[in-house]
Amino acid sequence: MSETSLRSIVLVGNPNTGKTSLFNKLTGMTQKVGNYPGVTVEKKVGKLQIGQEKFQVTDLPGTYSINPSSQDEKVVLSFVQEELKSPKTQIFIYVAEVSNLRRNLLFFTQLRDLGLPIVLAINMVDQMTAKKISIDIEKLEEELATKVIPISVKKGTGLDDLKKFVGTFVGGTRKPQDNELYDWVTSYTADHDDLDLLTIRSNSVRRMKRINELINYIVKKQPSKFDNLRANLDKVFLHKIFGPIVFFAILLLIFQGVYSWSAYPMEGIDLLFANLSSWTKEVLPKGTFTNLIAEGLIPGIGGVAIFIPQIAILFMFIAFLEESGYMSRVVYIADKVMRKFGLSGKSVIPLISGTACAIPAVMAARNIQNEKEKLITILVTPFMTCSARLPVYLMIIALVIPSTYYFGVNLQAITLFVLYVLGFLAAILSAYVLNKFMKLKSKDAFIVEMPEYRMPSAKNVFLEVFNKTKSFVFDAGKIIVALSIVLWFLASHGFSDEFNNAEQLVTEQYQGQDLSEDEFKTKITGFKVEHSMIGSAGKFIEPVIAPLGYDWKIGVAVLSSFAAREVFIGSLATIYNVGNEEFDSIQNRMRKEKRADGSAVYDLPTGISILLFYVFAMQCISTLAIVKSETGSWKWPILQLVFMSSIAYLAAMAAYQILS
Structure with a gap:
C-alpha cells in the first residue's frame, strides 16, 4: 500500500503541549523529516499501525490560533484550507495540556467549528494529582460535543484508548458550525489587509469568553508545590539581573x-x-x-x-x-x-x-x-x-x-577578544540596517x-538531534560536496605551459641542489598551485587585493579558504613549500617571507588587514549552502556574500592604508 493511500492522522495543537512527544511515541523511528513545499518549516511524517491497518501520521507545527502570524502558522492554515476544499484526513488529534486548557481550547474550538473531524487528547494527566487539578471529563465532552481522551505521553497512559478510538473512527458529514469563521478561513490569502483580520480577532474574543466560562466550572485547581516551584524558578530566570x-x-x-x-x-x-x-x-x-x-x-x-x-x-x-x-x-x-x-x-x-x-x-x-x-x-x-x-x-x-x-x-x-566583539557588533548593527x-x-x-x-x-531529545542532523547531511551536503569538487578541480588543473611542464621546469630550476624526494615533490606541488587555474586567479586578482596589502599568494589562500576558513593555513603551507601544516613551521616560514623591496610581508598593517577581512567576510561555502537550503533561494546567500565581502574589503583596505 502506498503512502498516499494510507488513512491519515494529523496532530495539531499549541506549542509545548507534548504534541511532538505524542508523535514520537506513536511513530517511533518510522518517521521522516522534510520541508513543506515552498517553505523551510519542517514537516514530520511517520507511520502507525493500529490492528491490521496502517496510518500516516503528520505532525503540524504548533500554533495558537487559526490567525497566522508566522511562517509555520501559515503552513497550518494552508493545510486546513486544503482539507476544507478537498477532504483527505481521517481525523485530527488535538493535543492539549492539562494545566493550560484555558489557552489551548481556543484553537481547538476553531478547528471543531470548521467541521473538521477531531478528537481532544488532554496530555500530562499523570500530574493532575500532584498539581491538585480535577476535570469533569464527561461534562467537558458534553459541552464541547467532542470525544475527550485523557492521556500521559510520558507514562503511556490512555494511548491505547486513543489508538482504539482513532482506529474505529468513521467520519460523518462535515458541516461547519461557525459559518463566519468558515468563510474567513476559505477566503483568506496572504495579501489580506489588517481590516480583514478584524473578523477573526473579534471571533476569537467571543470564543475566549465562552471558554473561560466553561473552564471555571469544569476544571478545579488548588495551589500546589508545583506552582510554588515554578514561581520560585521564574523569580530567578526572569529576573532583570x-x-x-x-x-x-x-x-x-x-x-x-x-x-x-x-x-x-x-x-x-x-x-x-x-x-x-x-x-x-x-x-x-x-x-x-x-x-x-x-x-x-x-x-x-x-x-x-x-x-x-x-x-x-x-x-x-x-x-x-x-x-x-x-x-x-x-x-x-x-x-x-x-x-x-x-x-x-x-x-x-x-x-x-x-x-x-x-x-x-x-x-x-x-x-x-x-x-x-x-x-x-x-x-x-x-x-x-x-x-x-x-x-x-x-x-x-x-x-x-x-x-x-x-x-x-x-x-x-x-x-583576540576585540575580534569577537567586532563580529558581534557587526551582526547586530547589520540587523538594525536590514530591519x-x-x-x-x-x-x-x-x-x-x-x-x-x-x-x-x-x-x-535523541529524535530531535537525529532528524536535524540527518536533514543537514542530506540537504546541505549535496551542495557542499559539489562545490568542494569544483574547488579541487580549479586547484588541480591549469592551462599554462608552466602548469603542464611543472616537473621539468622545477627540475631545471633546482638542478644541482641536493633536494630530497619529498622536498622535490613539495616544490612541484607549490609550482603547480601557482600556475593552476586558482593560482592564475590569484595573479589575476592581485591588482584588486594589493590595496589590502596582499600578494598573489595571500590572495590564493583567501580564495581557497572559502571552502573552509582553516584552508587558509593549508593553502599557505602549500604555497610556501612547507611539507606539513605544523603551526610553528608555517609561522616561521611566514615570518621570513619578504616583499620585493626586502620588507616583511606580514607586518602590522597587513596582519590587521587580514584579521579584519576574516572578521567581516562570509565564513565559507558551507555556510552559503546552508543559507540557500534554509531560505530556499540563491538570492539571499548571494546578497549575503556581496554585502559581507564588501564590508570585509573596505575594512581591510582602510586598516592597511591607515597603518602603512
Whole structure:
C-alpha cells in the first residue's frame, strides 16, 4: 500500500503541549523529516499501525490560533484550507495540556467549528494529582460535543484508548458550525489587509469568553508545590539581573560543549577521511578519476561529516532547553533588547551558536516564527566569529601583535577578544540596517508561552538531534560536496605551459641542489598551485587585493579558504613549500617571507588587514549552502556574500592604508 493511500492522522495543537512527544511515541523511528513545499518549516511524517491497518501520521507545527502570524502558522492554515476544499484526513488529534486548557481550547474550538473531524487528547494527566487539578471529563465532552481522551505521553497512559478510538473512527458529514469563521478561513490569502483580520480577532474574543466560562466550572485547581516551584524558578530566570546572568552561564556551557566536546570526534572524522583518501590513492589506479575521488569527492563528503558532532551537540542542548521549558524564558528576557535591532529573543541562540559554527547556528534560526526576524538572523549570524577562524586569528596575531602585558592581560589575548566583539557588533548593527530597509511584511505581536518545567524526554531529545542532523547531511551536503569538487578541480588543473611542464621546469630550476624526494615533490606541488587555474586567479586578482596589502599568494589562500576558513593555513603551507601544516613551521616560514623591496610581508598593517577581512567576510561555502537550503533561494546567500565581502574589503583596505 502506498503512502498516499494510507488513512491519515494529523496532530495539531499549541506549542509545548507534548504534541511532538505524542508523535514520537506513536511513530517511533518510522518517521521522516522534510520541508513543506515552498517553505523551510519542517514537516514530520511517520507511520502507525493500529490492528491490521496502517496510518500516516503528520505532525503540524504548533500554533495558537487559526490567525497566522508566522511562517509555520501559515503552513497550518494552508493545510486546513486544503482539507476544507478537498477532504483527505481521517481525523485530527488535538493535543492539549492539562494545566493550560484555558489557552489551548481556543484553537481547538476553531478547528471543531470548521467541521473538521477531531478528537481532544488532554496530555500530562499523570500530574493532575500532584498539581491538585480535577476535570469533569464527561461534562467537558458534553459541552464541547467532542470525544475527550485523557492521556500521559510520558507514562503511556490512555494511548491505547486513543489508538482504539482513532482506529474505529468513521467520519460523518462535515458541516461547519461557525459559518463566519468558515468563510474567513476559505477566503483568506496572504495579501489580506489588517481590516480583514478584524473578523477573526473579534471571533476569537467571543470564543475566549465562552471558554473561560466553561473552564471555571469544569476544571478545579488548588495551589500546589508545583506552582510554588515554578514561581520560585521564574523569580530567578526572569529576573532583570539574575535572569541574564543564568542565561549567559548556560550559553557558556553550550559554547564550551559545542567547541570542546566536538573536538575529538571531529579530529577522528577528519583523520578517517584523510586516511580514506590516502588508501584510495594507494588502491585505485593512478589517474584523474582517482584524484577526483581521493582529493575532491572524499574530502567533500568529509567536509559535510566533520560538522556532525557540532550539529548534534548544539541541537542536543537546544532540544534539552526546549523540553525543559527554559527556552521560553530565554526568549522572554532577550526579546526586549534584541527587538531594538530588528531581531527577537529567539535570535539569541543562533547568534551565540555562531561562535562555534555558522552552519548549525543558521539551522537553529528555524525556531524563530517571525519570517522577517528569522531571515535577518540567518543573514547576520555569519558575522559571529566561528571556531574555524581561530587558527587564522592565532597565527596572524602571533606574527604581528607583540606578547606584552597591560594590567596583567596579554595584548594578544586582548586582540583576540576585540575580534569577537567586532563580529558581534557587526551582526547586530547589520540587523538594525536590514530591519530598516527590508520590505517584508511582519507582525509586531510577540507571543511567548511560559510552559511548565519538566524533565526532558531522552527519546525526544535523541529524535530531535537525529532528524536535524540527518536533514543537514542530506540537504546541505549535496551542495557542499559539489562545490568542494569544483574547488579541487580549479586547484588541480591549469592551462599554462608552466602548469603542464611543472616537473621539468622545477627540475631545471633546482638542478644541482641536493633536494630530497619529498622536498622535490613539495616544490612541484607549490609550482603547480601557482600556475593552476586558482593560482592564475590569484595573479589575476592581485591588482584588486594589493590595496589590502596582499600578494598573489595571500590572495590564493583567501580564495581557497572559502571552502573552509582553516584552508587558509593549508593553502599557505602549500604555497610556501612547507611539507606539513605544523603551526610553528608555517609561522616561521611566514615570518621570513619578504616583499620585493626586502620588507616583511606580514607586518602590522597587513596582519590587521587580514584579521579584519576574516572578521567581516562570509565564513565559507558551507555556510552559503546552508543559507540557500534554509531560505530556499540563491538570492539571499548571494546578497549575503556581496554585502559581507564588501564590508570585509573596505575594512581591510582602510586598516592597511591607515597603518602603512
